[in-house]
């Protein structure tokens with residue numbers, strides 16, 4: 032193990048898609064790292080000190096220096112360890128990958144999570160927002176096996192949570208964001224993505240995630256109720 036690699040630590044939580052995408056990149060590049068499971072209901076001083084602004088996971092520590100925000104962490108890893116490049120090489124493709132990644136986080140990831148606890152007009156708005164963005168993704172896959180082309184790349188890793196988390200959200204929220212008939216290309220991509228070794232090895236039982244989202248739904252509904260009192 033190289034000197035650089037010994038000094039990599041990832042602070043995360045098993046249920047976080049933002050954390051898994053960083054872990055996938057570390058594994059794809061063959062970087063050894065230590066993992067710390069954080070409890071978000073009683074955050075450790077490690078997390079509070081490393082990310083005093085947002086106190087969110089993931090945090091990557093490299094030689095003790097914290098790097099924050101999953102998308103920035105992935106870019107940092109890609110620039111620091113050259114093997115198995117993750118970001119596209121062409122400047123245009125890199126620019127567009129940087130555009131789409133936060134867009135999908137804000138629309139599909141945050142929208143589908145919110146659909147777990149909101150109701151009425153907000154729920155309708157979130158359902159439309161997620162469906163519109165899923166259409167965009169379906170269009171991006173035309174003529175390709177992966178968002179990165181013939182092999183997985185940055186956007187596959189960033190969108191990878193969709194292939195695992197969205198079914199559990201659908202079950203708990205009682206919606207159908209991932210409609211395989213409506214999004215056949217995404218459906219095929221999902222099957223391919225789940226077969227990638229580092230992804231397969233990181234999969235956890237779906238019931239565990241469903242159980243987690245049920246608790247998250249109850250907790251978030253209560254918080255929303257308190258906030259509107």
Ligand SMILES: N[C@@H](CCC(=O)N[C@@H](CS)C(=O)NCC(=O)O)C(=O)O
Pocket residue numbers: 046047048049071085086087088089099100101102
């Ligand atoms: N934009 C951030 C989002 C990270 C995020 O939302 N993490 C959640 C867990 S999935 C978190 O740490 N939540 C704790 C909190 O909000 O207090 C990223 O990409 O890293």
